[in-house]
Every structure is written in structure tokens, then in C-alpha cells.
Amino acid sequence: MTSVLYDLPGPRARARNRIFGVIAALGIAALIGYVGYRFWATGQFDGTKWEWLLYTDIQSQLVAALGATLRAFAAGALLALALGAVLALARLSDHAWLRAPGTAIVEFFRAIPLVVLIFFLFFAAPQAGLRLGVFWSVVAGLTLYNGSVLAEVLRAGVRAVPRGQREAAYALGLRKNQVMRLVLLPQAVRAMLPTIVSQLVVLLKDTALGFLITYQELLFEARYLGGLAEFGRPIIPTALVVGAVYITLCVALSALASYLERRNRSQRGGRESPVPEAPGVIAGLGA
Amino acid sequence: MIELLVDNWDLYITGFRNTILLFILAGIGALALGTLLAAMRVSPVPVLRLVGTGYVTVFRNTPLTLVFFFFAFAYPRLDLIDVSFFTRAVLALAVYTAAFVCEVVRSGINTVDVGQAEASRALGLTFTQTLTAIVVPQAVRSVVPPITSVLNSLLKNTTVAAGFSVAEAGQITPALSERGAPVLIGMAWIAIGFLILVIPLTVTQRILEKRWSVAR
Numbered sequence: 001m002t003s004v005l006y007d008l009p010g011p012r013a014r015a016r017n018r019i020f021g022v023i024a025a026l027g028i029a030a031l032i033g034y035v036g037y038r039f040w041a042t043g044q045f046d047g048t049k050w051e052w053l054l055y056t057d058i059q060s061q062l063v064a065a066l067g068a069t070l071r072a073f074a075a076g077a078l079l080a081l082a083l084g085a086v087l088a089l090a091r092l093s094d095h096a097w098l099r100a101p102g103t104a105i106v107e108f109f110r111a112i113p114l115v116v117l118i119f120f121l122f123f124a125a126p127q128a129g130l131r132l133g134v135f136w137s138v139v140a141g142l143t144l145y146n147g148s149v150l151a152e153v154l155r156a157g158v159r160a161v162p163r164g165q166r167e168a169a170y171a172l173g174l175r176k177n178q179v180m181r182l183v184l185l186p187q188a189v190r191a192m193l194p195t196i197v198s199q200l201v202v203l204l205k206d207t208a209l210g211f212l213i214t215y216q217e218l219l220f221e222a223r224y225l226g227g228l229a230e231f232g233r234p235i236i237p238t239a240l241v242v243g244a245v246y247i248t249l250c251v252a253l254s255a256l257a258s259y260l261e262r263r264n265r266s267q268r269g270g271r272e273s274p275v276p277e278a279p280g281v282i283a284g285l286g287a
Numbered sequence: 288m289i290e291l292l293v294d295n296w297d298l299y300i301t302g303f304r305n306t307i308l309l310f311i312l313a314g315i316g317a318l319a320l321g322t323l324l325a326a327m328r329v330s331p332v333p334v335l336r337l338v339g340t341g342y343v344t345v346f347r348n349t350p351l352t353l354v355f356f357f358f359a360f361a362y363p364r365l366d367l368i369d370v371s372f373f374t375r376a377v378l379a380l381a382v383y384t385a386a387f388v389c390e391v392v393r394s395g396i397n398t399v400d401v402g403q404a405e406a407s408r409a410l411g412l413t414f415t416q417t418l419t420a421i422v423v424p425q426a427v428r429s430v431v432p433p434i435t436s437v438l439n440s441l442l443k444n445t446t447v448a449a450g451f452s453v454a455e456a457g458q459i460t461p462a463l464s465e466r467g468a469p470v471l472i473g474m475a476w477i478a479i480g481f482l483i484l485v486i487p488l489t490v491t492q493r494i495l496e497k498r499w500s501v502a503r
Binding site for chain 1: 329331335344345347348351353356357360364365366367396397399400401403417422443444446447460464470477478482489
């Protein structure tokens with residue numbers, strides 16, 4: 001392995017690295033061991049703290065909570081993709097009266113924290129006569145924020161399509177909307193698919209914000225089960241179980257994203273064609 | 288509209304002061320931990336690489352709300368050092384954001400052409416010289432713009448602390464509705480406050496991106 005910082009190690013460097021490796025392994029093992037010891041010492045590994053998992057009621061409650069998380073994710077993802085496409089088209093339009101509101105909406109919803117947006121929809125919107133309820137407050141918040149981000153992603157994708165494609169399409173006599181619909185967007189979506197999927201990971205993670213406004217999803221369920229006195233208030237076990245569920249779901253989606261990225265690369269004749277960058281969009285970064 | 292801001296000035300001031308404080312402290316923590324993790328991920332020691340990768344995988348795929356949840360409800364049960372809730376909020380934000388800082392720094396280091404380092408070694412430069420004179424100056428160009436994006440998200444993510452009753456800007460809403468003030472207008476002011484905080488960061492990021500984007 002040769003990298004920018006390190007040359008191929010010689011015999012002395014290899015010996016030194018081995019020593020560093022051992023020291024690091026010991027240090028990290030000590031750290032993990034200490035945390036594990038605290039878990040053990042405070043009784044987190046006691047059978048009673050994990051008994052709740054054996055009850056079929058609780059199991060079906062957990063599945064229902066997972067269903068609630070996935071429902072919010074599915075609704076949010078579909079709506080955000082649709083909104084993203086609309087906003088991207090608006091921002092790419094030739095007409096200033098479409099571009100300006102598109103830009104304003106995208107910039108506004110990217111600047112407002114999602115928590116504030118969801119609180120607004122849940123606490124303040126009813127005062128203006130708009131009663132969304134818990135589920136739609138979460139979904140609407142997720143849609144507005146992620147739709148704006150996806151708009152930027154799609155726009156970057158369209159702009160990264162080689163100019164010749166657009167010129168050739170116009171030369172063939174296609175209309176403006178045909179050029180966009182048949183030539184530019186399909187290529188943009190294909191090129192940006194990895195980024196789009198990693199934005200969906202963000203969306204999935206952000207469904208957990210529903211917890212803050214008492215949407216009864218996984219984290220809410222964890223809080224509820226963690227407070228049950230008859231199982232010794234197993235908040236740490238429930239947090240661990242729910243965390244494992246989230247990580248599994250998100251890792252699966254992230255794996256899909258990196259598979260798509262690899263496939264994109266290999267299908268273009270092995271030529272290095274990285275995913276075009278959308279300014280200000282970092283894979284997986286959300287609340 | 289203005290009266291509401293004036294009447295509840297105390298709420299807004301403590302709220303945004305705590306937001307900024309959370310942002311600065313967690314930002315410093317995340318940058319330090321993230322850079323350390325990036326150094327681990329590019330190091331020639333397999334154990335360190337493994338740990339770095341594991342950390343990033345876990346925290347990139349965990350909702351921030353869950354990290355907060357853990358620090359808010361689970362941390363006190365472990366009888367570790369007793370720290371204030373504010374400190375735990377800083378820890379949660381720093382620990383989460385560090386994973387993203389790590390990825391940005393690592394990919395920044397990887398954008399530097401290997402030939403650059405090979406040439407500098409061929410010239411007889413030591414490791415430290417290669418690092419400080421060749422690699423870092425080039426890596427910084429591609430690291431700083433996305434780091435400002437990460438910090439931007441951190442700033443917005445401080446509001447998650449509101450759900451766990453740290454009195455920062457996101458907490459203003461519930462407090463307002465307790466006082467019976469019109470929440471709709473109150474929230475408009477919070478939104479404006481965030482626009483004022485976020486826009487300079489976004490503008491800096493775009494300027495840096497334009498100025499520092501180099502054809503490789």
C-alpha cells in the first residue's frame with residue numbers, strides 16, 4: 001500500500017508500525033473494556049434488563065414502530081424526489097420568474113434547521129389554521145428540506161452532462177422540454193444516483209426527529225420501553241437495540257449508494273468518471 | 288411583529304447565545320476528533336485504520352437524535368463522570384460531526400496526487416517536510432470548502448438539543464407557547480436568526496469553492 005503520506009514501509013518501518021499497532025490495539029481495547037465494564041458494573045447486561053425483548057407484545061410494538069419510521073421515510077422520500085425534480089427544473093428554467101422563486105425556496109429551506117421547520121409545522125402552523133398532525137408535520141419537514149437538497153443535486157447533475165448532448169439534441173430538432181426530459185434528466189439522474197441515495201440515508205436518519213414532536217417511531221418506542229419500571233428501566237438496552245436497527249437500515253442504503261457508484265464507474269468503459277459534485281452537499285450529512 | 292421580539296428578548300438572547308456557544312465548542316471538538324480520525328484512517332497501521340473506519344461507519348449511519356438520546360438518557364445511567372447537560376450536548380454534537388469531518392479531511396488528503404509525495408521523497412524531504420510543505424497546502428484547498436458545509440450543518444444541528452431541553456434557539460418555540468405568545472411570529476424570528484447565522488457561512492463556502500477549485 002503506497003499512499004500520499006507514507007512510502008512503502010521497509011523492515012524498520014514495518015517493525016515500528018507493528019509496535020504502534022500493538023499500542024493502539026491495547027489503548028483501544030482498554031477504552032472499549034472500560035465502557036463495557038461500566039455497562040456491566042451498572043447492571044446493563046443483567047437478564048432482567050433484556051427480558052422485555054422476549055415479550056411478543058413488545059416485539060410487535062417494535063415492529064409497528066419500525067413500520068412508522070419506514071412509513072415516514074417512504075412518504076418523505078417520494079415527495080422529496082418529486083419536489084426536488086420540480087425545484088431543479090425551476091432553477092434550470094430560462095424564465096427568470098421561475099428561477100427566482102426556485103432559488104429562493106431552495107436557499108431558504110436549506111438554511112433553516114430541520115428541527116425548527118418541523119416545530120414550525122407542528123406548533124405554529126395550527127395557529128394559522130393548518131393542522132397537519134404529527135405524521136404529516138414530520139413528512140412535510142423532511143420533504144421541504146430534502147427536496148431542496150435533491151434539487152441542488154439534480155441541478156448539478158444536469159449541468160455536468162456534456163454540452164454536446166444538449167447541442168446535439170437541439171440540432172435534431174427536439175423541443176426544450178424534450179431535451180430536458182429525454183436527454184438531460186435521464187443522464188443527470190443516472191450520474192447522481194449515488195448522491196441521491198445517500199441523501200435518502202439522511203432522510204431516513206432524520207425521521208428520528210419525529211421523536212421530538214412525539215411521532216411514535218422507533219426512538220419514541222425506545223424511550224417508552226426504556227422507562228418501563230417492571231423491566232428495570234432498560235433505557236440503555238433499548239437504545240442499543242434501536243441503534244442497531246437504524247445502523248443496519250442506513251448501512252444497507254449506503255451500500256446501495258456505493259454499489260451504484262461502482263457500477264457507474266465500470267459501465268463507462270472503466271474510465272474514471274466520478275459523481276459530479278453538488279456544491280454544499282456532503283454525503284450522509286444531516287441531523 | 289417587533290413587539291414580540293422585544294417582549295421576549297431574553298428568550299431570544301439566551302437561545303441564540305447558547306446556539307452559538309454549542310456551535311463553537313462542538314465545532315472545535317469535531318474538528319480535532321475528526322482530524323485525528325482522518326490521520327488514523329490514512330495511517331499505515333491496520334488497527335488504527337480499522338478503528339477509524341468502524342467509527343465513521345457507526346456514526347455516519349446513526350441519527351443525531353439517537354446520539355443525543357444516548358447522551359441525554361443513557362449516559363447518566365453509566366455512573367461515569369457527572370457532567371452538565373450542556374456538556375453532554377456538546378459531546379453528542381462533536382462525536383457525531385467528527386465522522387463527517389474525518390471523511391472530508393481524508394478525501395482531501397487523497398485528492399493530492401501520489402506523484403507529488405513521491406517527488407518530494409525523491410528530493411530527500413523528510414516525512415514532516417512532505418506533510419507540511421507538499422501535502423497539507425494542497426489538501427487544504429479541497430478540504431476547506433466542504434468543511435464549511437459540515438460546520439453549517441453543525442450549526443443547524445445544534446437545534447436538536449432543543450428536544451432534550453437545552454435552552455438554545457430551537458427551544459424558544461415551546462417557551463413562547465408557554466408564555467402564550469403567538470408562536471407563528473415567534474418562529475419567523477427564529478428563522479430569520481438562523482438565516483443571519485447561516486448565510487455568511489454559505490457565502491464563505493461558495494467563495495472558497497470558486498476561488499480554490501483547481502483543475503487537477
